[in-house]
Amino acid sequence: MIPGAPNAPAQERGRLRRATLLGAAVELLTEGGFAAVTHRAVAQRAGLPLAATTYYFASRDQLLAEAFAQLVEAELATTRDWIADHGLTGLPDLIAAADRTRQLGLWELYVHAGRDPVLRQIARRWTDGCVHLVAQALRLPDGDPRVRLLYTALSTLWLELIVEQRPPAETRELLAHAVENASRP
Amino acid sequence: MIPGAPNAPAQERGRLRRATLLGAAVELLTEGGFAAVTHRAVAQRAGLPLAATTYYFASRDQLLAEAFAQLVEAELATTRDWIADHGLTGLPDLIAAADRTRQLGLWELYVHAGRDPVLRQIARRWTDGCVHLVAQALRLPDGDPRVRLLYTALSTLWLELIVEQRPPAETRELLAHAVENASRP
DNA sequence: GCTAAACTGGTACGGCTGTACCACTTTTGG
DNA sequence: CCAAAAGTGGTACAGCCGTACCAGTTTAGC
Numbered sequence: 290m291i292p293g294a295p296n297a298p299a300q301e302r303g304r305l306r307r308a309t310l311l312g313a314a315v316e317l318l319t320e321g322g323f324a325a326v327t328h329r330a331v332a333q334r335a336g337l338p339l340a341a342t343t344y345y346f347a348s349r350d351q352l353l354a355e356a357f358a359q360l361v362e363a364e365l366a367t368t369r370d371w372i373a374d375h376g377l378t379g380l381p382d383l384i385a386a387a388d389r390t391r392q393l394g395l396w397e398l399y400v401h402a403g404r405d406p407v408l409r410q411i412a413r414r415w416t417d418g419c420v421h422l423v424a425q426a427l428r429l430p431d432g433d434p435r436v437r438l439l440y441t442a443l444s445t446l447w448l449e450l451i452v453e454q455r456p457p458a459e460t461r462e463l464l465a466h467a468v469e470n471a472s473r474p
Numbered sequence: 475m476i477p478g479a480p481n482a483p484a485q486e487r488g489r490l491r492r493a494t495l496l497g498a499a500v501e502l503l504t505e506g507g508f509a510a511v512t513h514r515a516v517a518q519r520a521g522l523p524l525a526a527t528t529y530y531f532a533s534r535d536q537l538l539a540e541a542f543a544q545l546v547e548a549e550l551a552t553t554r555d556w557i558a559d560h561g562l563t564g565l566p567d568l569i570a571a572a573d574r575t576r577q578l579g580l581w582e583l584y585v586h587a588g589r590d591p592v593l594r595q596i597a598r599r600w601t602d603g604c605v606h607l608v609a610q611a612l613r614l615p616d617g618d619p620r621v622r623l624l625y626t627a628l629s630t631l632w633l634e635l636i637v638e639q640r641p642p643a644e645t646r647e648l649l650a651h652a653v654e655n656a657s658r659p
Numbered sequence: 660g661c662t663a664a665a666c667t668g669g670t671a672c673g674g675c676t677g678t679a680c681c682a683c684t685t686t687t688g689g
Numbered sequence: 690c691c692a693a694a695a696g697t698g699g700t701a702c703a704g705c706c707g708t709a710c711c712a713g714t715t716t717a718g719c
Contacts, residue, residue, distance in 0.1 A: 299695065300686065306696090322589065328677065338698045343678060393588045400585050403578045403637040404507065413638050434651045441630035441652070442623055452588040453598050466619045467626075470655055484665060485716065491666090513707065523668045528708060 295345065307345040309335045314356040319391035323398055326353055350405070357398045358411045364395060365418040377426045377468055380443065381460045384450050392451045419444070427471060435471040442467035480530065492530040494520045499541040504576035508583055511538055535590070542583045543596045549580060550603040562611050562653055565628060566645045569635050577636045604629070612656060620656040627652035 298304050313334035317325045328342040328349060335341070346352040371383045384392070399415065402408035417431075423440045424431045446460045483489050498519035502510045513527040513534060520526070531537040556568045569577070584600065587593035602616075608625045609616045631645045 303696065340698055349677065396585045400581045400637060409638060416634065416638060434648055437648050438627055438652055442626040444630040445626035449601065452585060453594060453601060463619055463622050467623055525668055534707065
């Protein structure tokens, strides 16, 4: 039987190989953006033959989508832990400490999601997850306008820090303002 | 003499050709993102031979950068006019009315600027320009935190509208909140 | 009018891309 | 034990890419 790129390989070794490939794709994505995620590069990074990528993933788009999803989940977990330890106003330090090219890869795929319905779902999951983290930190419901507005400040300042490399001090100051705003009734 | 991709061609026809190529690049950028801006596609769109692109532009990166800059200036002008006519709270309607793929192209290049110093300068120009427009509308100085925070709301809501295609009603409501916040002392 | 510079456009090269193909080996289930 | 399914890996194909090259033509300056 010719398998149609099994999402869950039947054999143990297959599952391992698939996971290795996905991990390699995530690595390449964080290093060089989604342009760097090619079948050949992924296979080489994983130490597997080229054909392995086409065997376990139906297409490059699917590989990219799964890598994006995995990256988003990892990012949300990291952010959750950081907020628990340092609070919302400590977030600029997280961004400063985080791998810049990794963030770039994430945002690249986020924007690319505007052209791909499959990625769009993952993009929404990212936004919703971040909003939820802010809501928890403020002890307010997810839908509260103060939560949403604070999130917009976080999001834009974050992106500016990554892309334009603005001075972190300015970001910290503005974020403090935003948190103060959100804490008012 | 072998010219090094003249930025300002000496002959009238050359200037016209260069402008035509740049216009074609902008078109393709707005239609299919920066992946669509290839030498061949630009030349074909402009109705010129392939070699014309390499003659007037030193590299694809330069062509892309100039197209980005042109797009940013056009976008700033459009936004300025719209704010003058409809005010800040009318902006969601501008976004809704604007060409969605055009905005996607802009944001794609904005994020890509994180990997390219030349583009980064243009990205900063875009941000600064938008902040300035908000400052003018609020009659506050550019550096005022209220201006910067309102801009963050605009920016994120805009991006979410474009990428995630969230319902415009929600955007309008949040934007009204943000404007109210910014108008408080 | 004539030389040099500016421009034109056809063609070619080397490289990378996604993906298909297929003979082969290993594992699984009855 | 043995057929069928699952997995393996080397290779090939067709297409697009940026860019270089160059013989020819047009224009500008003296």
